[in-house]
Amino acid sequence: MGETLGPLIERLPAFLGGHLQLSVAAILTALAVSLPLGIAAARNPKIAAPALTVASVMQTIPALALLALMVPLLGGTIGFAPAFIALTLYGVLPVLRNTIVGLQGVDRTVREAARGIGMSPVQSLVQVELPLAAPTIIAGVRTATVWVVGAATLATPVGATSLGNYIFSGLQTRSWDMVIFGCVCSAGLAILLDQLIRALHVSAEARKPLQAVLAGCAVVVIPAAAMSGAALYVSDERSGAFAAGSVDAGFGDDEVIVGAKAFTEQYIIAEVLEARLENAGAEVRRRDNLGSTVVFDALVSGEIDVYVDYTGTLWNNVLQRGAPVDRHLMYAEVSSHLLSQYGVLTLGRLGFENAYGIAVRRDFAEVNSLTSIADLARVEDLSIGADPEFFVRPEWERVRDGYQITGAEERSMDAAFMYGAVRDGAVDAITAYTTDGRIDAFDLVILEDPLGALPPYDAVLLLSPQAVQRPAIARALAPLIGAIDADLMRQANAVVDLERRSVGEGADVILQAVED
Amino acid sequence: MILQVDQLAKRFPGGVKAVADVSFTAGAGELVALVGESGCGKTTTLKCINRLHEPSAGRVLIEDEDIQGLDPVAQRRRIGWVMQGDGLFPHMSAAANIAVGPRLLGWEAGRIAARVDELLELVRLDPAIYRDRLPRQLSGGQRQRIGVARALAAGPHLVLMDEPFGALDPITRDGLRADFSELQARLKFAAVMVTHDMAEALLMADRIAVMEAGRILQYDTPSALLAAPAGETVARMLESPLREAERVGALKAGAAQNG
Numbered sequence: 040m041g042e043t044l045g046p047l048i049e050r051l052p053a054f055l056g057g058h059l060q061l062s063v064a065a066i067l068t069a070l071a072v073s074l075p076l077g078i079a080a081a082r083n084p085k086i087a088a089p090a091l092t093v094a095s096v097m098q099t100i101p102a103l104a105l106l107a108l109m110v111p112l113l114g115g116t117i118g119f120a121p122a123f124i125a126l127t128l129y130g131v132l133p134v135l136r137n138t139i140v141g142l143q144g145v146d147r148t149v150r151e152a153a154r155g156i157g158m159s160p161v162q163s164l165v166q167v168e169l170p171l172a173a174p175t176i177i178a179g180v181r182t183a184t185v186w187v188v189g190a191a192t193l194a195t196p197v198g199a200t201s202l203g204n205y206i207f208s209g210l211q212t213r214s215w216d217m218v219i220f221g222c223v224c225s226a227g228l229a230i231l232l233d234q235l236i237r238a239l240h241v242s243a244e245a246r247k248p249l250q251a252v253l254a255g256c257a258v259v260v261i262p263a264a265a266m267s268g269a270a271l272y273v274s275d276e277r278s279g280a281f282a283a284g285s286v287d288a289g290f291g292d293d294e295v296i297v298g299a300k301a302f303t304e305q306y307i308i309a310e311v312l313e314a315r316l317e318n319a320g321a322e323v324r325r326r327d328n329l330g331s332t333v334v335f336d337a338l339v340s341g342e343i344d345v346y347v348d349y350t351g352t353l354w355n356n357v358l359q360r361g362a363p364v365d366r367h368l369m370y371a372e373v374s375s376h377l378l379s380q381y382g383v384l385t386l387g388r389l390g391f392e393n394a395y396g397i398a399v400r401r402d403f404a405e406v407n408s409l410t411s412i413a414d415l416a417r418v419e420d421l422s423i424g425a426d427p428e429f430f431v432r433p434e435w436e437r438v439r440d441g442y443q444i445t446g447a448e449e450r451s452m453d454a455a456f457m458y459g460a461v462r463d464g465a466v467d468a469i470t471a472y473t474t475d476g477r478i479d480a481f482d483l484v485i486l487e488d489p490l491g492a493l494p495p496y497d498a499v500l501l502l503s504p505q506a507v508q509r510p511a512i513a514r515a516l517a518p519l520i521g522a523i524d525a526d527l528m529r530q531a532n533a534v535v536d537l538e539r540r541s542v543g544e545g546a547d548v549i550l551q552a553v554e555d
Numbered sequence: 556m557i558l559q560v561d562q563l564a565k566r567f568p569g570g571v572k573a574v575a576d577v578s579f580t581a582g583a584g585e586l587v588a589l590v591g592e593s594g595c596g597k598t599t600t601l602k603c604i605n606r607l608h609e610p611s612a613g614r615v616l617i618e619d620e621d622i623q624g625l626d627p628v629a630q631r632r633r634i635g636w637v638m639q640g641d642g643l644f645p646h647m648s649a650a651a652n653i654a655v656g657p658r659l660l661g662w663e664a665g666r667i668a669a670r671v672d673e674l675l676e677l678v679r680l681d682p683a684i685y686r687d688r689l690p691r692q693l694s695g696g697q698r699q700r701i702g703v704a705r706a707l708a709a710g711p712h713l714v715l716m717d718e719p720f721g722a723l724d725p726i727t728r729d730g731l732r733a734d735f736s737e738l739q740a741r742l743k744f745a746a747v748m749v750t751h752d753m754a755e756a757l758l759m760a761d762r763i764a765v766m767e768a769g770r771i772l773q774y775d776t777p778s779a780l781l782a783a784p785a786g787e788t789v790a791r792m793l794e795s796p797l798r799e800a801e802r803v804g805a806l807k808a809g810a811a812q813n814g
């Protein structure tokens with residue numbers, strides 16, 4: 040275990056620091072919003088009803104969706120800002136509700152005593168009502184803390200660093216120790232903060248100023264320590280980069296930010312981009328696990344400088360076009376559209392295509408004599424597994440209607456699980472990624488698509504408008520164009536997904552092939 | 556004259572006439588008792604005096620000033636207020652409860668601390684033992700003593716008390732009444748006391764206002780009341796404590812003869 044924990048712990052300062060910064064900022068802001076609102080609402084039912092309704096609605100939106108929605112609402116900004124706002128909204132309800140309930144629960148005769156003895160409304164609130172409602176309010180703060188710390192793990196896909204980076208990367212590469220490590224850390228953090236707040240309240244209530252001060256310090260110091268740890272970690276990385284690179288390689292003072300979506304191939308490619316840029320003397324920062332639409336928005340707004348996307352995805356999501364066209368035509372149209380509409384430069388095609396392909400087990404294909412997707416129409420009780428994104432894409436509609444497999448059972452699952460599912464017979468067919476190493480390893484075959492219903496998915500290297508202004512970036516990455524064919528990519532993917540080795544080792548496969 | 560209540564009336568929204576045409580006065584060192592059945596308007600009358608309710612009609616003068624022209628918050632700080640039930644702040648120690656009034660008036664800490672101890676001794680609670688107790692760590696009688704101490708803390712010229720000695724055992728109650736009367740004789744504040752208990756009113760008050768359905772049936776000294784009750788209701792209310800006293804007296808006489 041020590042061997043596997045080492046690299047995990049190495050990233051802990053950055054992930055934990057980001058997680059703490061994000062959750063503490065969100066909790067404090069949620070407090071600053073919901074306490075005054077709760078106080079006003081406790082006296083005025085006209086405020087209470089709508090405030091509670093809005094806060095409850097926020098709560099019913101799944102945290103992941105709330106986070107993702109913030110990105111377009113903020114005009115494509117990714118990272119801290121959208122995560123912070125979403126988590127703040129998420130933390131408002133428990134504090135708001137408990138403030139209202141706590142204040143309304145204060146005995147009427149006690150409130151009347153405060154007034155009768157000559158307290159002004161503010162004095163009565165501060166000296167009598169709030170102290171009496173404090174246990175209820177604190178309970179709300181503790182609930183909010185646990186919720187927000189937990190939900191902060193979901194901030195990873197919108198580009199905020201958190202302990203969720205372990206969980207998302209671990210899920211995609213099936214590194215369960217990484218997933219568990221992320222979960223344990225975030226649960227531990229939630230429990231720790233919860234207990235600190237409890238200790239703070241207990242000692243304040245017992246009027247033990249020393250203890251209260253200690254607990255208060257702990258609440259402040261622990262996050263601060265973790266954050267400075269993260270800062271040290273970052274500065275370490277930077278000085279490392281400086282040492283390795285030449286003084287002026289034409290990258291300017293800013294670091295180059297490499298983005299990646301949340302699956303193995305993307306991690307490997309990002310690692311390759313990072314290595315090439317660093318060798319050329321750039322300072323590089325990574326933003327992994329971005330949601331698949333978030334990542335393009337982030338490129339346009341300059342939050343990231345470079346990442347790899349696929350023509351078919353851009354065709355659908357960015358150009359919003361329907362039926363696919365010929366592979367080369369699609370590439371030409373996509374690249375000219377991105378440049379004219381967004382100032383995004385398509386540096387070129389990497390050389391491989393990572394398309395969706397309908398894959399079945401070889402023996403299943405033989406028994407049912409399947410060669411093309413059209414043959415699936417003959418299979419009874421057909422079930423198809425795919426990532427959740429696929430079933431809402433237009434190409435699924437075209438496949439389903441074009442080949443008349445409308446009766447098929449649709450089974451959404453994480454992409455990391457679908458290969459195992461078809462191998463074990465849990466589903467009959469899956470929408471495999473054509474570069475996945477498990478297609479060969481699990482003896483799957485990809486069915487032909489005579490109607491051309493599934494669009495081509497050429498991997499293309501995209502540069503943000505700002506990155507275009509820094510030619511050193513294009514120079515460092517240009518040798519990758521046309522250098523990674525489907526075989527090479529499949530091999531690299533297999534190193535990670537099948538041999539269970541690190542993403543770095545997967546990237547080495549490509550780097551060695553490119554560097555001769 | 557410290558307190559003058561003149562034709563006071565209070566009508567609640569919805570039309571409940573809780574108080575109508577109530578007049579009485581209380582000078583320095585005097586105690587006026589408001590007596591009557593539950594719901595007859597005693598608490599409402601008190602609350603009109605310290606403006607927890609705004610009177611619908613009539614006038615209240617405190618030290619010859621019409622309260623209508625005063626700031627209600629500032630005015631309440633000058634009046635001692637003992638609530639029905641003890642009305643103590645459950646999260647504050649006995650000392651902190653007593654100190655609320657002086658703190659609101661901006662006394663300095665040393666003066667407040669000395670005053671708190673003085674008042675605890677005045678209501679016969681050893682400061683060393685009781686100063687730091689929370690209300691829930693006190694008996695009902697001790698809580699009511701703290702309630703009285705809190706009302707007297709800022710040295711008010713007028714004290715309003717809503718059943719301050721209710722719900723106590725007879726011995727504690729007798730002791731507390733005697734202590735209070737002695738305190739009042741010493742400090743010379745005017746007091747209005749609401750009570751259900753005619754015997755208590757007869758023993759403590761300089762004047763008694765007997766109320767029914769928001770109105771005063773009779774307003775007189777205890778001896779005048781006993782001598783000439785105005786009407787049947789007042790007579791009936793006076794009867795029960797007298798009859799009890801007679802019976803107890805007879806029992807005692809019988810016991811002495813037999814023994």
Ligand SMILES: Nc1ncnc2c1ncn2[C@@H]1O[C@H](COP(=O)(O)OP(=O)(O)OP(=O)(O)O)[C@@H](O)[C@H]1O
Pocket residue numbers: 567568571572573592593594595596597598599600639751
């Ligand atoms: N805020 C209010 N709104 C409407 N009616 C009220 C309000 N407060 C009191 N009343 C009514 O006014 C009348 C007098 O009430 P008050 O509290 O003065 O009675 P009381 O003599 O103090 O009775 P008790 O001995 O039970 O305390 C009652 O009929 C009561 O229902």
Ligand SMILES: [Mg+2]
Pocket residue numbers: 597598599639717
């Ligand atoms: Mg009453």
